[in-house]
Amino acid sequence: MSRAAQRSGAAPSKRAQEDGDMCPVCKSARYLNPDMRFLVNPECYHKMCESCVDRRFSQGPAACPIAGCKRTLRKARFRTQTFEDIKVEREVDIRREVASVFNREEDDFETLQNYNDYLEQVENVTWNLINDIDVEDTRRKMDAYKEENRRQITRNQSNAAQEAISRKAREEEDHELTRLRRADARREDELERQEKSDARKGIINKLATTKGDAASIAREGRRAELKKSSAQRVALDKKRDGDVFSSGTENGDASSAFLFKGLKKRVAPPPEKPYDPYGGWSAEKEYFSQQDFYDWDYLSNARTDPRYSAGGYDINDYCARALCDAFSGFGVFIQDEVSGRDLGSTPSMATTAAAAVGGERVDAKMDDVF
Amino acid sequence: MALSPIDSPKPVPAAAKALPAKAKALTILNASTSSPSNASTPSSEGPQDLSEQLNEQVRRNYVTGSRLGEGTYAIVYSGHLRHDPTSLVAIKKLKVNKDYLDGLAPDAFREVRALQELSHPNIIKLYAVFSTRDQNLNIVLEHLPRGDIEGLMQNKSVSYGPADVKAWANMLAKAVWFCHENSILHRDIKGNNLLIAADGEVKLADFGLARTFSDPYRPMTYNVITRFYRPPELLYGARYYGGAVDVWSMGCVIAELVLRHFFLVSNTDIEQIDAITDVFGSCTEDVWPGVSRLDHYIPPAKDNIKRPKPMIYWKQHFGMLGDDGIEYLKSMFVLDPRKRATARQVLDHPYWTNNPKPTPKELLPQAAGGVEKMAEDLKRRGGEIEEGDGRADKVARKLNFADLKR
Numbered sequence: 001m002s003r004a005a006q007r008s009g010a011a012p013s014k015r016a017q018e019d020g021d022m023c024p025v026c027k028s029a030r031y032l033n034p035d036m037r038f039l040v041n042p043e044c045y046h047k048m049c050e051s052c053v054d055r056r057f058s059q060g061p062a063a064c065p066i067a068g069c070k071r072t073l074r075k076a077r078f079r080t081q082t083f084e085d086i087k088v089e090r091e092v093d094i095r096r097e098v099a100s101v102f103n104r105e106e107d108d109f110e111t112l113q114n115y116n117d118y119l120e121q122v123e124n125v126t127w128n129l130i131n132d133i134d135v136e137d138t139r140r141k142m143d144a145y146k147e148e149n150r151r152q153i154t155r156n157q158s159n160a161a162q163e164a165i166s167r168k169a170r171e172e173e174d175h176e177l178t179r180l181r182r183a184d185a186r187r188e189d190e191l192e193r194q195e196k197s198d199a200r201k202g203i204i205n206k207l208a209t210t211k212g213d214a215a216s217i218a219r220e221g222r223r224a225e226l227k228k229s230s231a232q233r234v235a236l237d238k239k240r241d242g243d244v245f246s247s248g249t250e251n252g253d254a255s256s257a258f259l260f261k262g263l264k265k266r267v268a269p270p271p272e273k274p275y276d277p278y279g280g281w282s283a284e285k286e287y288f289s290q291q292d293f294y295d296w297d298y299l300s301n302a303r304t305d306p307r308y309s310a311g312g313y314d315i316n317d318y319c320a321r322a323l324c325d326a327f328s329g330f331g332v333f334i335q336d337e338v339s340g341r342d343l344g345s346t347p348s349m350a351t352t353a354a355a356a357v358g359g360e361r362v363d364a365k366m367d368d369v370f
Numbered sequence: 371m372a373l374s375p376i377d378s379p380k381p382v383p384a385a386a387k388a389l390p391a392k393a394k395a396l397t398i399l400n401a402s403t404s405s406p407s408n409a410s411t412p413s414s415e416g417p418q419d420l421s422e423q424l425n426e427q428v429r430r431n432y433v434t435g436s437r438l439g440e441g442t443y444a445i446v447y448s449g450h451l452r453h454d455p456t457s458l459v460a461i462k463k464l465k466v467n468k469d470y471l472d473g474l475a476p477d478a479f480r481e482v483r484a485l486q487e488l489s490h491p492n493i494i495k496l497y498a499v500f501s502t503r504d505q506n507l508n509i510v511l512e513h514l515p516r517g518d519i520e521g522l523m524q525n526k527s528v529s530y531g532p533a534d535v536k537a538w539a540n541m542l543a544k545a546v547w548f549c550h551e552n553s554i555l556h557r558d559i560k561g562n563n564l565l566i567a568a569d570g571e572v573k574l575a576d577f578g579l580a581r582t583f584s585d586p587y588r589p590m591t592y593n594v595i596t597r598f599y600r601p602p603e604l605l606y607g608a609r610y611y612g613g614a615v616d617v618w619s620m621g622c623v624i625a626e627l628v629l630r631h632f633f634l635v636s637n638t639d640i641e642q643i644d645a646i647t648d649v650f651g652s653c654t655e656d657v658w659p660g661v662s663r664l665d666h667y668i669p670p671a672k673d674n675i676k677r678p679k680p681m682i683y684w685k686q687h688f689g690m691l692g693d694d695g696i697e698y699l700k701s702m703f704v705l706d707p708r709k710r711a712t713a714r715q716v717l718d719h720p721y722w723t724n725n726p727k728p729t730p731k732e733l734l735p736q737a738a739g740g741v742e743k744m745a746e747d748l749k750r751r752g753g754e755i756e757e758g759d760g761r762a763d764k765v766a767r768k769l770n771f772a773d774l775k776r
């Protein structure tokens with residue numbers, strides 16, 4: 001629809017509503033109000049415009065205004081829709097939620113096989129939630145797992161958060177989202193097709209073998225057809241029965257809800273090195289150690305007379321320089337000859353040398369241009 | 371000449387970061403093969419006498435290019451090695467100084483001597499020295515193309531935060547500490563002498579006023595350090611002073627990075643004392659024993675003893691640094707230089723290891739850069755005429771040189 005056409009169009013058409021250009025609650029159309037934004041609440045994913053959300057939920061939680069819904073919605077949870085298809089939106093939300101609880105990394109496992117097994121169990125949980133299978137039970141188990149593994153979960157979260165700081169990680173996340181969107185779209189097609197054929201088969205079987213009203217059997221059938229009838233499914237059921245679940249083994253994840261095999265024992269990482277304000281440089285003297293005080297008349301005035309000291313002149317700095325000058329001479333020429341002798345550990349010698357140097361007025365011998 | 375201190379600070383992993391002190395002690399600046407491109411320590415071959423350095427050979431190694439900037443006593447050009455146009459250097463050409471027509475200008479000599487001693491990532495590297503036929507001295511320096519700290523501080527289109535300030539402050543503090551460990555006073559620390567390398571590293575430059583720590587009873591000139599950055603002892607005419615003067619200036623630079631304008635501002639030296647005491651309180655014998663014995667000391671009027679600004683002032687203006695940051699900043703502004711933090715104490719402060727961590731240098735904000743920035747820089751400096759005192763020492767340098775010569 002061209003912009004001109006939109007403007008000339010009189011009443012909000014059915015078409016506009018289908019396009020998602022009209023709020024199903026207040027019926028105002030986007031073309032009359034180009035700033036209009038639609039929001040959804042992950043409680044039921046019914047779409048409505050921002051001003052409807054403001055109007056209905058600002059006073060506190062209220063029922064969804066969409067006919068037949070009645071779920072209680074909170075304003076804070078409304079947000080813009082990321083995906084065109086609301087089913088995809090919901091699945092991504094669920095995947096995100098599950099992933100935030102089951103956030104172990106490959107590194108946490110001893111073998112790749114262990115990691116893959118873990119991923120499969122997690123996928124089962126996700127699948128159940130997405131397709132409304134054993135939702136209550138699955139949620140209860142997930143919550144129990146979350147409670148029991150709170151520390152590990154937050155640790156992995158902060159790992160992930162740190163990773164996300166880097167630009168690269170953010171790019172990867174974008175890629176991942178695109179990938180998810182595509183995968184979701186594909187899965188959806190598949191699901192629909194499967195749904196239709198399986199449902200028919202299932203219903204027919206049931207109708208053939210049991211009594212009961214066709215409607216309820218059909219409803220049940222619709223649920224069942226969504227279940228994954230794979231080996232994974234069986235495994236999960238077995239676990240639920242408790243045989244693998246019993247208790248955490250030594251390197252397992254102790255949880256009443258799930259058992260992941262082959263988890264590595266966590267070794268605390270070495271603490272991150274603190275920042276070195278010296279940038280790796282040190283000023284330890286190799287050849288001498290300076291003393292706090294040298295008893296030398298020549299220096300005493302400079303030390304005590306405020307005319308010399310009040311400006312911050314520090315004879316220790318002078319001593320350091322004199323020692324340094326003196327020992328750089330020694331260092332260059334004597335060091336190699338006096339091998340094995342540790343000049344640094346003989347401060348008394350340093351003192352004597354410094355005194356000697358000072359006494360001879362070392363500065364007079366040096367053509368210091370300053 | 372004096373030997374380099376063999377015990378100068380060195381990298382802990384005995385890396386080839388710096389010239390080994392021993393080699394340095396034996397090496398005089400230029401080797402004819404000097405080259406900044408193929409090594410970070412380009413000039414370390416055959417020893418030569420200082421007089422021999424000023425030679426044709428070295429001069430012919432370099433090609434002078436466009437103008438990078440101008441200081442008080444020098445014009446700085448970009449340049450490169452003749453055989454390698456990608457090896458950028460900065461060539462600091464000293465302005466003809468009529469007073470030293472048949473000798474070396476003292477500023478240049480100071481600069482060369484000081485830089486020869488100092489090899490540290492936060493101190494500008496000296497590659498070579500040569501003279502031209504008109505007897506002008508040329509100092510070949512590391513090329514630092516990203517402007518200076520003052521430009522950054524004033525460029526409101528660059529936004530930065532506490533972690534960035536911490537990173538810049540740390541690079542400055544390391545440079546000052548290294549100078550002092552090597553017994554060298556810089557005496558002109560300010561934002562526009564802190565140049566920024568292509569990789570974001572801040573480097574202390576312009577050693578035109580540097581000197582070694584003096585011997586006892588040997589007076590120094592108090593007319594050093596650009597006024598806004600000058601500590602109270604120099605304003606009071608102290609002739610015997612130490613590293614504390616540089617620490618004060620360092621505090622000023624860090625403060626202005628936070629404020630984004632100059633910190634202690636005035637038009638005359640007397641007013642500068644007022645600017646300081648307005649913030650830090652009057653200089654009295656109580657807070658600074660012996661201060662009244664300094665030559666230019668003026669006691670405050672009895673009824674006008676100023677009190678230091680309360681903590682709320684610091685929190686208001688320097689809250690960005692956090693409480694630990696405020697404490698370390700204030701430690702650089704203690705009026706009595708003997709009680710002021712030393713560069714080493716500054717680096718030992720917990721501020722550096724507390725959060726936030728300093729920003730890694732590659733990630734530091736930078737000005738738009740390039741030629742535009744350069745032009746803007748030049749304009750800025752042109753407009754900022756500090757009447758007669760901007761480089762207060764233009765005259766002082768010459769006058770006081772006699773004092774300093776042995």
Ligand SMILES: Nc1ncnc2c1ncn2[C@@H]1O[C@H](COP(=O)(O)OP(=O)(O)O)[C@@H](O)[C@H]1O
Pocket residue numbers: 438439440441442443444445446460462494511512513514515518562563565575576577578
């Ligand atoms: N190594 C360098 N790389 C790039 N620009 C430089 C370099 N050295 C100096 N400059 C520019 O030249 C100006 C003057 O240099 P400076 O060494 O401060 O001289 P002066 O001692 O005369 O003040 C600086 O502010 C800067 O803009």
Ligand SMILES: [Mg+2]
Pocket residue numbers: 441442562563576
């Ligand atoms: Mg300068």
Ligand SMILES: [Zn+2]
Pocket residue numbers: 023024025026027028048049050051052053
């Ligand atoms: Zn609406």
Ligand SMILES: [Zn+2]
Pocket residue numbers: 044045046064065066069070071
């Ligand atoms: Zn609803």
